[in-house]
Amino acid sequence: MNLLLLTRDDLVPPDRACIHDSRRLRHLHEIHRASAGEELTVGMTDKGIGRARLLELEKDCAVFEILHLDTPPPPPLPLHLLLALPRPRMLARSLENIATMGVKRLTLLHTARVEKSYWQSPELQPERIEAHLRLGLEQARDTILPTVDFQPRFKPFIEDRLPGTIAGHRALLAHPGVGESCPRGLPMDSPVTLAIGPEGGFIPYEVQQFQALGFEGIHLGPRILRVETAVVSLLSRLF
Amino acid sequence: MNLLLLTRDDLVPPDRACIHDSRRLRHLHEIHRASAGEELTVGMTDKGIGRARLLELEKDCAVFEILHLDTPPPPPLPLHLLLALPRPRMLARSLENIATMGVKRLTLLHTARVEKSYWQSPELQPERIEAHLRLGLEQARDTILPTVDFQPRFKPFIEDRLPGTIAGHRALLAHPGVGESCPRGLPMDSPVTLAIGPEGGFIPYEVQQFQALGFEGIHLGPRILRVETAVVSLLSRLF
Numbered sequence: 001m002n003l004l005l006l007t008r009d010d011l012v013p014p015d016r017a018c019i020h021d022s023r024r025l026r027h028l029h030e031i032h033r034a035s036a037g038e039e040l041t042v043g044m045t046d047k048g049i050g051r052a053r054l055l056e057l058e059k060d061c062a063v064f065e066i067l068h069l070d071t072p073p074p075p076p077l078p079l080h081l082l083l084a085l086p087r088p089r090m091l092a093r094s095l096e097n098i099a100t101m102g103v104k105r106l107t108l109l110h111t112a113r114v115e116k117s118y119w120q121s122p123e124l125q126p127e128r129i130e131a132h133l134r135l136g137l138e139q140a141r142d143t144i145l146p147t148v149d150f151q152p153r154f155k156p157f158i159e160d161r162l163p164g165t166i167a168g169h170r171a172l173l174a175h176p177g178v179g180e181s182c183p184r185g186l187p188m189d190s191p192v193t194l195a196i197g198p199e200g201g202f203i204p205y206e207v208q209q210f211q212a213l214g215f216e217g218i219h220l221g222p223r224i225l226r227v228e229t230a231v232v233s234l235l236s237r238l239f
Numbered sequence: 240m241n242l243l244l245l246t247r248d249d250l251v252p253p254d255r256a257c258i259h260d261s262r263r264l265r266h267l268h269e270i271h272r273a274s275a276g277e278e279l280t281v282g283m284t285d286k287g288i289g290r291a292r293l294l295e296l297e298k299d300c301a302v303f304e305i306l307h308l309d310t311p312p313p314p315p316l317p318l319h320l321l322l323a324l325p326r327p328r329m330l331a332r333s334l335e336n337i338a339t340m341g342v343k344r345l346t347l348l349h350t351a352r353v354e355k356s357y358w359q360s361p362e363l364q365p366e367r368i369e370a371h372l373r374l375g376l377e378q379a380r381d382t383i384l385p386t387v388d389f390q391p392r393f394k395p396f397i398e399d400r401l402p403g404t405i406a407g408h409r410a411l412l413a414h415p416g417v418g419e420s421c422p423r424g425l426p427m428d429s430p431v432t433l434a435i436g437p438e439g440g441f442i443p444y445e446v447q448q449f450q451a452l453g454f455e456g457i458h459l460g461p462r463i464l465r466v467e468t469a470v471v472s473l474l475s476r477l478f
Contacts, residue, residue: 074461140462222313223379233475
């Protein structure tokens with residue numbers, strides 16, 4: 001945790017915040033070894049970063065006076081990520097990495113090689129998703145929660161919804177052996193939609209559907225990466 | 240597992256291989272659903288990739304006839320990676336990623352912010368290290384095991400050994416806030432040494448020591464990444 005990230009629920013107007021959850025409290029006690037009177041860097045979810053003074057630190061609560069929140073978080077990636085729903089354990093780590101790297105819009109998508117059972121995983125509960133995203137934001141010292149939507153039906157999504165969402169975007173399809181080598185250092189002011197398949201990849205029909213919408217195939221060379229590694233590798237190459 | 244990677248111990252001269260371990264057998268039975276007579280792609284550790292015919296598949300062994308091994312593995316990265324010893328759980332995942340991405344030379348290094356207890360971890364046993372590296376190779380369809388050496392004393396390493404090993408290399412030090420933005424797309428025929436610090440980073444004295452040897456500071460922007468993410472991100476940007 002490189003940033004203590006406050007939520008709206010922590011706020012006690014006009015200028016106090018109070019946290020009760022064991023995770024952040026443990027961090028204050030054990031890692032930060034904070035004590036009352038100390039100033040800390042804090043962020044407010046979906047707002048800025050600034051300083052707060054720790055007024056009280058008990059076993060079960062910490063009370064802060066927020067001094068200011070006027071530093072903007074690091075710039076987001078200009079990216080809409082379409083990710084075939086990974087297996088639950090991999091989803092958790094991928095969500096953390098996605099938030100850490102600055103993705104602000106994520107669509108989790110069903111494809112032919114996504115096991116249907118993954119859609120029943122408790123990891124898809126909104127509070128679980130948000131918990132992983134928060135870990136990623138705290139790591140990167142970011143405050144802006146990504147939005148996540150679920151598309152459990154491939155065909156209606158790609159036929160009816162995707163054409164509208166990629167208007168004005170450069171649309172890229174990461175798929176081993178298709179198209180060109182992944183581009184490098186894209187401009188941060190041009191929106192990109194990037195589709196990443198499941199373990200085993202997209203099936204040929206899906207690749208055709210994306211290509212028919214204008215997606216350019218890109219690849220990372222002969223090595224096949226795990227999905228969570230591919231996400232980091234693609235984002236690091238592209239931006 | 241995208242490649243069944245054989246070891247020297249599996250070989251039964253002149254042209255047979257026999258595997259007994261539950262991990263690879265389970266893969267053949269459950270994922271690959273292989274059956275006798277079938278041809279499979281196999282790799283031989285530190286040699287090439289080719290085809291083998293499955294002669295027998297039992298619960299506790301599989302026997303292959305090796306048909307050929309004449310395809311070279313994917314090209315390695317021209318990189319010597321110096322990595323401050325990560326915490327054991329992160330080491331395991333980092334080793335897998337390092338092998339998957341094609342690093343062939345890894346030095347695990349002590350620095351001021353590496354906890355001394357990490358050097359006692361059972362994860363540092365050679366067979367544990369090799370097991371993680373093999374998982375990474377199987378993922379990437381590579382056969383060449385990276386070499387790993389341990390440098391539990393920073394000062395003698397950096398003063399006496401490192402100057403010789405970086406001769407002819409471009410030497411890079413990944414450290415938040417130091418130097419230039421991480422370069423992109425370096426040539427694959429020029430050797431690079433890349434140093435990556437522990438959680439919390441190198442201390443100023445260590446940064447100075449590296450810089451005195453000619454290491455260029457590079458960074459990935461304002462976001463602080465976990466070590467395992469930083470490794471993938473840096474390698475993906477550099478090559």
